Amino acid sequence: xxxESGQRATAEAIERGGGGLGVNxxxxxxxxxxxxxxxxxxxxxPRDVEGVATAIAAAAGxxxxxxHLPPDADFFDAGGTSVHVVELVAELEGELGIEFDLDEVFxxxxxxxxxxxxxxxxxxxxxxxxxxxxxxxxxPAPTAQGTPPAPAAGTLPVSGxxxxxxxxxxxxxxxxxxxxxxxASGTPVLSGAGDVPAPAPETSASGALPVSxxxxxxxxAPRTPPALRPPVGSGDDRYARARRxxxxxxxxxLSLADRLPFADVPEPLPPRRILLTGATGFLGSHMLLDLxxxxxxxxxxxxxxxDEEAAVARLGAALKSYRLPWSSEVRRRVTVLPGDIRRxxxxxxxxxxxxxxxxxxxxxxxxxxxxxxxxxxxLRASNVLGALTxxxxxxxxRPKPLHHISSIAVFNEVGITSMGEDDPLAHVxxxxxxxxxxxxAAEVALRRARDxxxxxxxxxxxxxxxxxxxxxxxxxxxxxxxISAFGRFRTVPAFRHxxxxxxxxxxRVAVAxxxxxxxxGYDYNLTGVPNTLDDVVRDMALGGMHVRIQEWDEWRTDxxxxxxxxxxxxxxFLTRVxxxxxxxxxxxxxxKGPAATGARTAALVEALGLPPAARYDAQAQLTTFExxxxxxxxxxxxxxxxxxxxxxxxxxxxxxxxxxxxxSPCSMALTLSIASMYQLVKERRxxxxxxxxxxxxxxxxxxxxRGDVWVRPExxxxxxxxxxxxxxxxxxxxxxxDGGHWWLEGHKYARARRDLWRQTRALTVRIGREGxxxxxxxxxxxxxxxxxxxxxxxxxxxxxxxxxxxxxxxLTWLAWFGLEMGRGLLGPFARAAADLLDLRRTPTLTExxx
Numbered sequence: 001x002x003x004e005s006g007q008r009a010t011a012e013a014i015e016r017g018g019g020g021l022g023v024n025x026x027x028x029x030x031x032x033x034x035x036x037x038x039x040x041x042x043x044x045x046p047r048d049v050e051g052v053a054t055a056i057a058a059a060a061g062x063x064x065x066x067x068h069l070p071p072d073a074d075f076f077d078a079g080g081t082s083v084h085v086v087e088l089v090a091e092l093e094g095e096l097g098i099e100f101d102l103d104e105v106f107x108x109x110x111x112x113x114x115x116x117x118x119x120x121x122x123x124x125x126x127x128x129x130x131x132x133x134x135x136x137x138x139x140p141a142p143t144a145q146g147t148p149p150a151p152a153a154g155t156l157p158v159s160g161x162x163x164x165x166x167x168x169x170x171x172x173x174x175x176x177x178x179x180x181x182x183x184a185s186g187t188p189v190l191s192g193a194g195d196v197p198a199p200a201p202e203t204s205a206s207g208a209l210p211v212s213x214x215x216x217x218x219x220x221a222p223r224t225p226p227a228l229r230p231p232v233g234s235g236d237d238r239y240a241r242a243r244r245x246x247x248x249x250x251x252x253x254l255s256l257a258d259r260l261p262f263a264d265v266p267e268p269l270p271p272r273r274i275l276l277t278g279a280t281g282f283l284g285s286h287m288l289l290d291l292x293x294x295x296x297x298x299x300x301x302x303x304x305x306x307d308e309e310a311a312v313a314r315l316g317a318a319l320k321s322y323r324l325p326w327s328s329e330v331r332r333r334v335t336v337l338p339g340d341i342r343r344x345x346x347x348x349x350x351x352x353x354x355x356x357x358x359x360x361x362x363x364x365x366x367x368x369x370x371x372x373x374x375x376x377x378x379l380r381a382s383n384v385l386g387a388l389t390x391x392x393x394x395x396x397x398r399p400k401p402l403h404h405i406s407s408i409a410v411f412n413e414v415g416i417t418s419m420g421e422d423d424p425l426a427h428v429x430x431x432x433x434x435x436x437x438x439x440x441a442a443e444v445a446l447r448r449a450r451d452x453x454x455x456x457x458x459x460x461x462x463x464x465x466x467x468x469x470x471x472x473x474x475x476x477x478x479x480x481x482x483i484s485a486f487g488r489f490r491t492v493p494a495f496r497h498x499x500x501x502x503x504x505x506x507x508r509v510a511v512a513x514x515x516x517x518x519x520x521g522y523d524y525n526l527t528g529v530p531n532t533l534d535d536v537v538r539d540m541a542l543g544g545m546h547v548r549i550q551e552w553d554e555w556r557t558d559x560x561x562x563x564x565x566x567x568x569x570x571x572x573f574l575t576r577v578x579x580x581x582x583x584x585x586x587x588x589x590x591x592k593g594p595a596a597t598g599a600r601t602a603a604l605v606e607a608l609g610l611p612p613a614a615r616y617d618a619q620a621q622l623t624t625f626e627x628x629x630x631x632x633x634x635x636x637x638x639x640x641x642x643x644x645x646x647x648x649x650x651x652x653x654x655x656x657x658x659x660x661x662x663x664s665p666c667s668m669a670l671t672l673s674i675a676s677m678y679q680l681v682k683e684r685r686x687x688x689x690x691x692x693x694x695x696x697x698x699x700x701x702x703x704x705x706r707g708d709v710w711v712r713p714e715x716x717x718x719x720x721x722x723x724x725x726x727x728x729x730x731x732x733x734x735x736x737x738d739g740g741h742w743w744l745e746g747h748k749y750a751r752a753r754r755d756l757w758r759q760t761r762a763l764t765v766r767i768g769r770e771g772x773x774x775x776x777x778x779x780x781x782x783x784x785x786x787x788x789x790x791x792x793x794x795x796x797x798x799x800x801x802x803x804x805x806x807x808x809x810x811l812t813w814l815a816w817f818g819l820e821m822g823r824g825l826l827g828p829f830a831r832a833a834a835d836l837l838d839l840r841r842t843p844t845l846t847e848x849x850x
Contacts, residue, residue, distance in 0.1 A: 052098065052115035059091055060111060075109035076371075076378045077342070082576055085109070103581050107243060107375030107434065240585075242429045242437060246376040250428060250441045253384050257448040260388070263395040266455055268517035270295060271362030271400075277302045277341055277390065278366030280318035282474035283405065283464055286507035287366060289324050292333055294508075295515045300335045300356065302346055302367070311338040322472040341367045341386035346393070357397030364514060365390045366405045368439075370476065372583040373576055375434035376441075383438035384445065391449045391456070401455040401520045403513070406443045408462040408499055408527055408596055412436040412589040419499075419596040421460075421523045433586040455521045459510045462527035462596060463500030465616050466624025472503070473624050475633065478590065480624075481574040484633040487625065488571075489562055492536060492547045493555035495591035500616050501528030502624075509601060512608050525598035529615040538805070539618035545637060545676065546644075546800045552591065556584070570633045622678070637676035639687045645809055646673035647795045650786055651763060655696055655778030658766075662778035664696035666765070672709060680816060684711045692734055692744065696776055697767060700737035707732040711820050718831070724749035725827040730763065733770075741770040746780075750825045752832040760821060761787060 053071040060075050061068035063084040069075060075085070085105050092098040098118055105114065274291065278284035279301040291299055305311035315336055316326040339347035348356070369382035387404060394402040411419040412433070413426030425444070431437045446456045463479025466472060473480050479500040486492050506526045513519040533549070540547050550558065556578050563575045577583040598613070605612055614620070628634035637644070649670045656662035670690035679685055688707025713729045730746035746765040753759070761782040766774040782791075795813070797806040 049112070049115050049119060052118060053111040055096055056092065056098070056111040056114050059096070060088055063088055069111065071111040071115075073110065074378050074381075075105075075111075076374055077381060080109065082106075082373055102579075103373075106373045106378075106580065107582065108245070108377040109375070110377065113245070113377070240430075240432070242431055243375075246434075246437060247429060249377060249380065250437060253380060253388075253441055254445050254448065256385075256388050257391070257445040257452075260391055260449050260452050260454065261395045263453040263455075264399040265453065266361065266399040266401050266520075268520075269361070270515050270517065271297050273298050273300070273360050274362040274364055274514075275300045275302065275356060275360050275390075275393070276364045276366065277346075277386075278368065278405070279303065280315055281366060282322065282472075282477070283461065283503060283507060283510075284366035285319050285322050285324055286467070286503050287364070287511055288334070289319075289330070290507050290511040291364075291514070292330060294511055297362070297515075298333050298335065300337055300360070302337050302339045302341065304340050305338045308336060308338050311336045323467075323470040324472075341389070342381040344389070346389060353393070354397065357393055359398070360393075361398065361400050362403065362514065363390050363394045363400060364403045364405075368405070370435065372433060372435050372478065372586055373580050375582075376437040377434075379434050379438040380441070383435075384441045387442040388445055388449075391446060391454060395449070395452065395454050401457060402446070402449075403457045403459065403510075403520075404442070404446055405510070406458045406460045407439045408460050408525065409433075409436045409586070410440045410443050410460065411593065411596070412586055414585065414589045414592065416589070416593060419525070419594055421525050421598055421600050432582045434582070436586055436589075450521075457513060457520050458523040459513060460523065460525050460527070460596075461501070461506050461510075462525075462530075463498060464506055465500050465502045465621065466627065467504050468502045468620045469504065469623065471623035471627040473627060474503075475570050475631070476573055478574075478577070478587070480628075480633075481571060481577075483621070483625075484571060484628050485559055485574060486536065486540065486547060487545055487628070487634040487636075488568075489559060490545060490547050491555055491558060492533070492540075492549050493552045493591060494549055495533055495552075496593065497530040497532060497595040498536065498591075499527040499530045499593075499596040501526065501613065502616055502620055505611065505613065508610060509605060512610055513604060516604070516608065519604055522600060524601045524604070525596045526601060527596040527598060528613040530595040531615060531617075535615065535617065539621075541801060541805060546642075546798060552588065568632060570631060622681075637678060639675055641675050642798060643673035643687070644676050645795060645797050645813055646671055648672075648790045649782060650790065651780035651782050653763075653765075653778055653780030655694060655765065655767060655776045655780075658774055658777045664694070664776075664778075666692070666694040666696070666778060666780055668692045668780060670704070670707070674813070677812065680711075680813075684713075684820070685709065686711065688730070688732060692732070694767065694776075697734075697742060698736040698738070698740075702734040702736050702742060705733045705735050705741075711817065712824050718827070724751055725824055726750075727760070727821060727824040728763075730765075743768055743770055745774075750828050752828040756825060757784070759825070 050071075057069045057071045057073075060080065063080055064075075065079045069078050075088075080088075085102065089100050089102055089105060092100060100114065100118065104117060108114070108117075274297045276284065276288060276291070276299050279288045279299075280303055288299060288301065291297055301311075301315055303311035303315050305314050312331075315334075319326045319330075337348065337352070345353045365387055367382065367386060369379050371379065390404075391402055394400050408419065410425045411423075413430045416426055425440060426436075428437065428440055428444075431440055443458055446454075446458065450456050464474060464477055465479060465483075466474075475481070479498060482498075505528060509524075509526055513524060537547055537549065560575065560578050563571060563578075567575075577587065602613065604610075625634055626636070629636045649668075649672055651668045651670075653666055654662040655664055655666045668690065670688055673687045673689070674680060675687065686709040688704055688709055690704050690707075691701045692704065693701045708731050710729045710731075711727075713726050718725050724747075726747060727750050728746075728748040730744065732744040734742040734744060736742065744765060744767050746763040748760065748763055750756075750759055758781070761784070763780050763782075765778055765780055767776040768774040792814070795810050797809045801809065
């Protein structure tokens with residue numbers, strides 16, 4: 001593997017929430033570094049920006065595939081992971097005496113920015129100021145007098161918050177990996193000493209950023225003037241607002257949309273040639289298959305890889321991992337292009353770029369870096385500048401629409417009152433998470449691109465749940481992580497709504513909007529029907545997972561303690577999210593926000609005859625939850641759990657040696673229980689405990705160590721020459737007072753006879769010592785006077801349920817069991833009726849016996 005491919009693979013792991021160590025491993029590494037630091041005094045750190053940045057870059061380079069990091073390059077873009085950040089922070093503190101909060105490193109992982117912030121916090125250098133917004137590549141270098149020369153043809157200097165000059169037609173500044181000049185490692189170069197700094201936006205006396213800053217917010221009119229983040233160290237308020245440098249960078253990035261070429265209106269025809277980014281991701285892979293299934297389009301997939309062979313292999317592996325086909329027919333209609341959304345012109349050659357610009361008739365942008373810990377500076381290359389590069393492609397050459405996968409995160413402001421498709425977005429200064437900020441900036445920038453004639457469709461999913469049929473899921477999706485934790489820990493934080501929908505519905509509706517010209521150019525919320533707290537608690541109770549509701553802070557503390565005591569590798573990302581102050585703001589906004597509404601989406605679904613949105617309930621999550629349990633992320637109900645519902649059953653009868661009269665009394669006092677309705681639906685099995693009294697086996701009662709009852713086993717397939725249809729099958733493992741083990745197997749059969757009442761109560765049994773054939777056989781019967789008293793009136797339900805839930809549980813069990821028994825009793829009569837209507841001259845075996 002080459003150095004570049006290794007770095008690329010690491011970066012891909014990061015964007016999936018990478019990092020292969022658990023919490024205990026991370027803590028062990030931190031403690032090891034701390035122990036090393038205690039063995040000797042840390043050297044005095046440099047006291048100037050350049051010196052501190054150089055020291056940080058040298059330390060950070062040891063954790064990267066390339067072995068080095070330029071001071072103005074982003075640590076994550078260069079291949080660093082969240083695990084490496086923990087180790088790096090411990091090393092900086094132990095070896096250099098430079099202390100950083102982990103969240104500050106995630107916010108902006110450029111050594112030059114970290115150096116400025118550390119010196120500001122320590123007051124070591126008065127000249128260490130906040131980093132100015134990054135200036136796009138192509139900005140000319142200053143002359144000796146400090147004034148820049150005239151720009152070359154086709155390039156533009158950007159003046160901070162949005163002053164725009166006239167660009168050559170059809171050009172957009174190359175995005176690189178940061179819309180700035182690229183360093184040797186391909187990471188953005190911050191404008192430093194000697195570069196042309198973007199002028200800071202004007203501020204009021206109080207330091208608030210005015211709305212009128214050079215067209216800063218484009219089509220979004222803030223409802224209140226945004227305020228800058230309070231100074232570091234002001235308690236919890238330090239995470240209530242966005243960082244000042246992030247806001248300045250966002251404003252500078254928004255201005256890039258004004259440099260897009262003007263576009264004509266595309267032909268209102270279903271697309272035949274589409275460029276799709278993000279096809280290796282969870283949603284993108286499903287959208288690729290839906291595009292192929294529901295359109296005639298040929299799809300060009302941009303895949304981050306070193307060459308075409310590696311790109312094809314990566315796409316195929318991704319589709320297979322989500323249980324999607326990678327057949328010859330799929331490959332025939334797909335062209336895989338190795339490239340990178342973060343690079344100028346997507347990392348494609350000029351010839352291929354121009355070919356696509358004139359041949360494509362649709363661009364679909366799904367690719368994004370989904371990481372709730374990294375800051376805006378680290379995510380902007382993938383999530384903002386990549387979206388603008390796709391907009392440039394859509395506006396160049398043949399007119400074509402751009403379909404952008406945004407996110408409901410554009411509303412992730414704590415306290416927002418509504419999240420409709422045409423409602424105002426959140427205040428950008430109140431979005432603290434870098435992911436929320438980057439999705440907001442991308443959507444607002446593309447709204448400004450609409451003013452250039454570009455047709456932009458914004459599709460906003462919420463949480464994307466697993467596939468309702470295949471069970472494929474995204475382990476790094478926040479909603480999936482929370483639901484896994486709910487089921488694993490049996491606790492739920494008090495929330496208002498979970499705006500989540502299954503991936504198959506989200507993908508199908510998104511593709512429908514892409515293929516329907518009348519749907520282009522609008523905003524859609526692909527959030528389905530939100531789940532309330534009562535919905536989730538009721539669904540989990542129905543599945544036998546009775547959860548306890550906690551306040552958010554209590555739940556977070558409890559979940560972290562459980563994850564620390566019993567680490568789950570697949571939930572390591574959730575551990576990091578629950579420990580990050582900025583990510584916690586995202587979680588708080590997600591859990592306390594209102595229900596997202598989608599009137600336009602509902603109208604589109606109805607007009608196209610698609611399946612309407614339905615609540616992502618227990619039935620829809622069933623297959624996904626099974627896969628989560630198989631992968632260790634969740635825990636299904638177990639027979640050792642407290643029963644969900646139970647009732648007694650007593651039987652009396654006699655047994656004797658096989659093929660001999662049954663003259664020895666035998667009775668059973670059993671408790672039949674179920675751990676969850678899931679157990680009935682999937683296995684049609686009931687758990688059994690209790691005692692068996694049979695003097696022919698042992699003078700003392702035998703204890704049921706393990707017991708199961710199957711309802712209509714093998715779908716009630718007839719036995720005994722078709723005369724006996726199985727109603728119930730008992731299998732018990734017994735232990736006598738001397739420690740010996742026995743087995744008991746019993747059957748209840750349905751026959752075409754009039755004694756139906758006795759058939760439902762009589763159990764034919766066979767008993768033998770473990771490992772040996774049956775030595776005793778006979779029949780035991782449930783007394784008629786105890787059947788209703790025990791098995792209907794005697795039903796008990798988990799006391800943690802409400803009275804209404806208890807009644808629902810009883811009725812659900814009785815309805816299900818009654819239906820199954822009715823089907824079993826009907827079988828032999830239907831078979832007898834068929835035999836009576838058979839006019840064949842040769843009698844069948846059953847007719848002969850009858």
